Amino acid sequence: MTKKGLANNLTNYGDPDFSLYLRRSFARSMGYSTEMLARPVVGIATAASGFNNCHRTTPDLVEAVKRGVIAAGGLPLDFPTISLGEVFLNPTSMMFRNLMSMDVEEMIRAQPMDSVVLVGGCDKTLPAQLMGAVSAALPFVYLAVGPMMTGRYQGERMGACTDCRRFWGQYRSGAISKSEIDTVEGTLAVTAGTCAVMGTASTMSCIAETLGVSLPGTAAIPAVHADRLRAAEASGRRAVELIGAGLTVDKIITPGAVENALRVLLAVGGSTNAIVHLTAIAGRLGIEISLARLNELSDTTPVLVDLKPTGENYMEDLFAAGGVGAILRQLSPVLDLEARSVTGETLGERLAADLGYADPAIVRPFAEPYQPVGGLVALYGNLAPRGAILKRAAADPELFEGEGRAVVFSSLDDLNERIDRDDLDVTPDDYLVLQNAGPKAIGMPEAGYLPIPGKLARAGVKDMVRISDARMSGTAFGTIVLHVTPEAADGGALGLVENGDRIRLSVAERRLELVVEDAELARRRGAKSDDAAMVHKRGYGKLFVDHVLQADQGCDFDFLRGVGA
Numbered sequence: 001m002t003k004k005g006l007a008n009n010l011t012n013y014g015d016p017d018f019s020l021y022l023r024r025s026f027a028r029s030m031g032y033s034t035e036m037l038a039r040p041v042v043g044i045a046t047a048a049s050g051f052n053n054c055h056r057t058t059p060d061l062v063e064a065v066k067r068g069v070i071a072a073g074g075l076p077l078d079f080p081t082i083s084l085g086e087v088f089l090n091p092t093s094m095m096f097r098n099l100m101s102m103d104v105e106e107m108i109r110a111q112p113m114d115s116v117v118l119v120g121g122c123d124k125t126l127p128a129q130l131m132g133a134v135s136a137a138l139p140f141v142y143l144a145v146g147p148m149m150t151g152r153y154q155g156e157r158m159g160a161c162t163d164c165r166r167f168w169g170q171y172r173s174g175a176i177s178k179s180e181i182d183t184v185e186g187t188l189a190v191t192a193g194t195c196a197v198m199g200t201a202s203t204m205s206c207i208a209e210t211l212g213v214s215l216p217g218t219a220a221i222p223a224v225h226a227d228r229l230r231a232a233e234a235s236g237r238r239a240v241e242l243i244g245a246g247l248t249v250d251k252i253i254t255p256g257a258v259e260n261a262l263r264v265l266l267a268v269g270g271s272t273n274a275i276v277h278l279t280a281i282a283g284r285l286g287i288e289i290s291l292a293r294l295n296e297l298s299d300t301t302p303v304l305v306d307l308k309p310t311g312e313n314y315m316e317d318l319f320a321a322g323g324v325g326a327i328l329r330q331l332s333p334v335l336d337l338e339a340r341s342v343t344g345e346t347l348g349e350r351l352a353a354d355l356g357y358a359d360p361a362i363v364r365p366f367a368e369p370y371q372p373v374g375g376l377v378a379l380y381g382n383l384a385p386r387g388a389i390l391k392r393a394a395a396d397p398e399l400f401e402g403e404g405r406a407v408v409f410s411s412l413d414d415l416n417e418r419i420d421r422d423d424l425d426v427t428p429d430d431y432l433v434l435q436n437a438g439p440k441a442i443g444m445p446e447a448g449y450l451p452i453p454g455k456l457a458r459a460g461v462k463d464m465v466r467i468s469d470a471r472m473s474g475t476a477f478g479t480i481v482l483h484v485t486p487e488a489a490d491g492g493a494l495g496l497v498e499n500g501d502r503i504r505l506s507v508a509e510r511r512l513e514l515v516v517e518d519a520e521l522a523r524r525r526g527a528k529s530d531d532a533a534m535v536h537k538r539g540y541g542k543l544f545v546d547h548v549l550q551a552d553q554g555c556d557f558d559f560l561r562g563v564g565a
């Protein structure tokens with residue numbers, strides 16, 4: 001890589017010398033000296049937004065990145081991209097992840113920079129930034145904004161967003177009052193940063209460090225900790241050093257690094273969303289992730305980390321307990337130690353050099369794990385020929401083997417309308433089925449965490465088998481089968497399930513079967529009107545529906561996967 005600085009990617013006026021002259025003269029209007037303008041350029045992709053509470057510290061982080069870039073001899077130039085604040089987007093942030101990835105990729109490609117630091121972290125933001133940066137193929141360092149600290153409610157530690165759901169469940173069942181839930185609302189998210197538990201943002205941050213695209217030891221640093229600013233400064237410095245070093249992204253995100261990331265995902269009891277995002281990121285490099293392989297890894301990778309929603313603790317505890325380094329050290333016998341990070345160091349070299357501190361109460365030893373097998377499993381059967389995902393680490397094992405009567409909701413609107421009706425025909429042993437909540441139907445929202453029907457919640461029922469083509473928040477828990485592929489709106493058998501059908505679930509055998517004869521399913525398919533995919537006549541919605549792939553291909557767009565300019 002040549003250090004072209006501002007001479008990169010010249011605006012095309014048909015006269016390159018004129019283009020550079022014009023660019024420099026306009027750049028001078030920002031007050032930079034000639035010496036600064038001659039330096040290699042480090043772009044800083046930022047995703048700050050008034051609609052994204054998680055990224056509130058971005059301006060401070062950008063200043064720290066700039067400090068590191070300047071100290072190392074570069075010229076830092078920050079630029080904004082789309083920001084995806086998880087709870088501020090309709091119908092779901094997932095629908096805009098690919099749009100943001102295109103924004104990030106194209107702005108890295110089009111503007112004059114030699115390397116880039118990406119600053120973000122909220123659920124879809126981190127995957128979108130990695131997808132875009134991987135495709136842009138410029139050297140980069142990923143800097144997560146870091147997790148929130150916990151709050152307090154009546155002496156109890158509180159963190160977004162596992163506790164949000166727990167208290168909402170209590171409110172729905174009548175166990176706590178309206179004024180109590182209003183007070184709880186003010187205690188759940190009390191600092192800047194991403195959700196305080198091992199939700200999607202934290203899982204993806206751990207994955208970014210494991211893939212080697214973030215600096216070692218940085219994933220779990222709280223958003224408001226001074227170490228986070230030091231990580232930003234170091235990321236800026238490293239981005240300068242990467243220019244011309246030949247450490248291209250395909251040398252960092254290798255098949256071995258992706259498998260390491262899958263191991264960490266399983267060991268942290270991480271978010272189900274992470275399998276979709278990691279599949280999309282790896283897919284940009286032509287690396288396929290097979291759900292069958294996920295099952296093999298899951299059986300040989302115990303859950304080591306005691307963090308909500310699987311366990312009891314929070315990201316600030318993981319940071320104090322040794323962070324991702326402590327997890328990697330425990331997993332090292334099953335990891336690819338030749339995988340290399342942006343530091344240039346192999347994972348083996350990193351682990352040999354680190355101090356080795358770990359608090360075993362939070363990061364358990366491999367031989368004495370928190371749970372004996374990995375957090376996620378893929379299920380297959382006639383209901384999910386291309387797979388479905390269950391987060392067994394956060395589910396009730398008593399519901400893992402059995403058969404239930406289907407209680408079907410044909411859409412989210414139908415669910416909202418009927419789930420709390422007293423005349424709903426449902427018992428605790430039934431399986432709740434939600435159709436038409438997949439990628440093409442509605443952008444695959446986090447609607448798979450179907451609420452327990454009101455009358456059962458009031459009777460004390462805490463968990464039921466729930467099946468859908470939707471996703472679930474990484475902070476949620478329950479016996480919830482997600483990502484059923486293909487989705488109902490894309491010809492999947494999920495769309496053929498009727499009230500009263502029997503469904504067989506076996507986590508031990510990795511099976512999910514609709515107990516209905518093939519001939520009857522064929523009859524229903526023939527009688528079915530068109531699939532319920534979203535209808536958009538123009539704009540991004542049309543692009544999305546026309547090109548989004550199913551969950552087993554990371555819900556990326558068909559034209560964005562694979563290697564190439």
Ligand code: FES
Pocket residue numbers: 054085086087121122123193194195199201
């Ligand atoms: Fe941003 Fe949870 S809302 S990470």
